[in-house]
Amino acid sequence: MSAPSAVSVAAPARLTPLALLGAGRAHTLMFRNYLSARSHPVVFFGGFLEPVFYLFSLGVGLGALVGDVTGPNGVTVTYVEFVAPAMLAASAMNGAITESTFNIFFKLRFGKLYDAMLATPMVPMDIAVGEIGWSQVRGAAYSTAFLVVMAFMGLVRGWTALLALPAAGLIGLAFGAVGMAATTFMTSWRDFDLVQLFVLPMFLFSATFYPLEVYPGWLQAVARVSPLYHGTALVRGLVLAEPSWSMVTNVAVLVAMSVAGLLVARRRLATLLLT
Amino acid sequence: MSTTSATDAATADPAVPMAAVVARGLTKHFGDLVAVDGIDIDVAAGETFAFLGANGAGKTSAMRMIATVSPVTAGDLRVLGMDPTADGPAIRSRLGVVPQEDNLDLELTVRENLLVYGLYHGLPRPLIRARIDELLAFAQLTDKADNEVESLSGGMKRRLTIARALVNEPDLVLLDEPTTGLDPQARHVLWDRLHELRSRGVTLLLTTHYMDEAEQLADRLVIMDHGRIIAEGSPRELIERHVTREVLEVRFGSGRQPAATDALLALGLPEVDAVEGLAERAIVHTRDAQATLDALDRHDLRPRGHLTRRATLEDVFLRLTGRQLVD
Numbered sequence: 001m002s003a004p005s006a007v008s009v010a011a012p013a014r015l016t017p018l019a020l021l022g023a024g025r026a027h028t029l030m031f032r033n034y035l036s037a038r039s040h041p042v043v044f045f046g047g048f049l050e051p052v053f054y055l056f057s058l059g060v061g062l063g064a065l066v067g068d069v070t071g072p073n074g075v076t077v078t079y080v081e082f083v084a085p086a087m088l089a090a091s092a093m094n095g096a097i098t099e100s101t102f103n104i105f106f107k108l109r110f111g112k113l114y115d116a117m118l119a120t121p122m123v124p125m126d127i128a129v130g131e132i133g134w135s136q137v138r139g140a141a142y143s144t145a146f147l148v149v150m151a152f153m154g155l156v157r158g159w160t161a162l163l164a165l166p167a168a169g170l171i172g173l174a175f176g177a178v179g180m181a182a183t184t185f186m187t188s189w190r191d192f193d194l195v196q197l198f199v200l201p202m203f204l205f206s207a208t209f210y211p212l213e214v215y216p217g218w219l220q221a222v223a224r225v226s227p228l229y230h231g232t233a234l235v236r237g238l239v240l241a242e243p244s245w246s247m248v249t250n251v252a253v254l255v256a257m258s259v260a261g262l263l264v265a266r267r268r269l270a271t272l273l274l275t
Numbered sequence: 276m277s278t279t280s281a282t283d284a285a286t287a288d289p290a291v292p293m294a295a296v297v298a299r300g301l302t303k304h305f306g307d308l309v310a311v312d313g314i315d316i317d318v319a320a321g322e323t324f325a326f327l328g329a330n331g332a333g334k335t336s337a338m339r340m341i342a343t344v345s346p347v348t349a350g351d352l353r354v355l356g357m358d359p360t361a362d363g364p365a366i367r368s369r370l371g372v373v374p375q376e377d378n379l380d381l382e383l384t385v386r387e388n389l390l391v392y393g394l395y396h397g398l399p400r401p402l403i404r405a406r407i408d409e410l411l412a413f414a415q416l417t418d419k420a421d422n423e424v425e426s427l428s429g430g431m432k433r434r435l436t437i438a439r440a441l442v443n444e445p446d447l448v449l450l451d452e453p454t455t456g457l458d459p460q461a462r463h464v465l466w467d468r469l470h471e472l473r474s475r476g477v478t479l480l481l482t483t484h485y486m487d488e489a490e491q492l493a494d495r496l497v498i499m500d501h502g503r504i505i506a507e508g509s510p511r512e513l514i515e516r517h518v519t520r521e522v523l524e525v526r527f528g529s530g531r532q533p534a535a536t537d538a539l540l541a542l543g544l545p546e547v548d549a550v551e552g553l554a555e556r557a558i559v560h561t562r563d564a565q566a567t568l569d570a571l572d573r574h575d576l577r578p579r580g581h582l583t584r585r586a587t588l589e590d591v592f593l594r595l596t597g598r599q600l601v602d
Contacts, residue, residue, distance in 0.1 A: 115374065119367060120396050
């Protein structure tokens with residue numbers, strides 16, 4: 001049976017803050033994912049190594065040629081200091097997107113895992129929160145490990161760097177929620193090419209490898225639309241101990257993405273699974 | 276079986292037997308497609324009830340509405356005395372669901388599948404751990420407890436799916452084509468397990484397109500066709516009401532069969548109630564098989580082969596729908 005067109009969705013459309021937590025069973029799905037990861041540990045390490053490789057090739061390698069650049073609030077920083085926080089932000093994004101697109105697509109379309117869960121008292125929001133929550137736990141482990149590497153390399157300028165961990169969590173939440181919402185619209189593996197079409201330019205052009213100021217004004221405006229730009233700016237300011245009021249905007253953009261993504265994902269999961 | 280869920284307060288005194296499922300005018304549309312067309316059902320607590328019908332008859336759609344994972348388009352439905360729209364989670368905490376296709380968690384072991392499913396139901400871990408050993412024994416999977424699910428045979432996966440559906444000690448178990456795709460041996464093992472559940476007083480609601488399965492298991496059944504219920508009763512009642520006690524199958528060979536069936540019909544034999552013409556045989560509902568065979572012989576309609584046997588639900592189905600139950 002497919003395509004429920006005129007049929008309404010039975011999931012009660014309550015929009016109270018509590019409804020965002022589903023039936024409160026999200027942690028059981030997180031435990032399930034932990035059991036699965038425990039027996040398939042290799043997958044777990046890729047997410048940690050990726051930003052480290054980038055840091056050494058681009059930050060350390062290219063940085064030897066580039067010299068110093070202008071960082072947040074106009075301070076001068078070494079190139080590797082400039083790139084490292086962006087790698088932290090980008091890896092939070094990449095981890096969340098991989099988890100929320102490939103993994104969830106598989107469970108949704110092939111594993112029928114969620115059908116089995118919805119035969120119990122669990123509701124679609126438990127699934128959305130559980131999957132994103134698990135992706136957060138994973139992401140937090142990667143971010144912490146990477147921040148430790150940065151600290152050892154002397155790339156951290158103050159205690160505010162600790163706040164980069166929740167910031168990376170927020171980036172993961174925002175991209176995880178939107179990625180999951182997008183996944184519910186995908187019908188085949190080919191649709192994942194579209195994901196790369198968004199992710200790769202965002203990775204390259206969100207003030208990741210050089211300051212926005214090298215662009216002409218109009219292109220700067222375009223780059224500022226990129227959610228990763230806001231994530232990078234936030235993490236960079238915190239790691240380099242250069243806070244500013246623009247961080248409020250950065251946080252607001254990421255929070256808005258998270259809420260919108262979660263609401264769409266919940267609705268779509270109900271439409272797809274409860275027909 | 277008792278239930279440990281916290282939702283019991285919402286229901287009546289468990290000592291008073293209550294209808295497990297009551298449906299009136301239950302209807303399901305998918306766009307323009309009418310999958311279930313206004314059916315009435317009453318399933319008593321402790322009963323084994325079957326939906327019988329071909330693929331696409333509406334059995335699965337009806338089951339999904341009862342499982343509260345498919346919104347009701349129209350009509351009234353009460354499951355365990357509750358309303359599926361408002362009380363979905365409360366109903367599901369007392370249901371066990373065995374879907375048509377196994378949806379076990381292939382990344383986990385047999386034991387982990389049961390553990391995680393108990394947690395989805397919100398049961399405390401010590402309770403689940405105690406039940407897992409019982410369920411593994413019930414499903415004859417104790418030796419396989421720590422194997423990955425992927426490595427199990429089809430019959431074992433099916434038994435694990437049933438064991439998983441029992442982790443919350445449900446009052447009502449829904450089984451959608453429980454034995455489809457299993458070899459005969461695995462089917463019999465499974466039937467045996469279902470009989471055991473029945474004897475414990477669990478209400479079973481199953482769909483099947485196997486006649487022998489419905490006869491084996493069901494106290495009562497409905498035959499569905501094109502979203503409607505076309506007959507209802509116990510297997511025995513349906514056979515008595517709609518077919519003769521014995522049926523005679525006559526085979527004339529595929530070339531000669533249609534003409535021979537027509538000729539047989541044209542004879543208008545007094546003891547014959549009905550004739551179902553199939554591609555390679557005719558099923559004759561007769562009160563006296565020997566008299567019919569003698570009459571055929573007298574009229575030079577000598578079948579290549581014949582068989583007199585007890586009437587089955589398949590005969591009822593053919594009689595009521597006028598077609599083979601194979602899509």
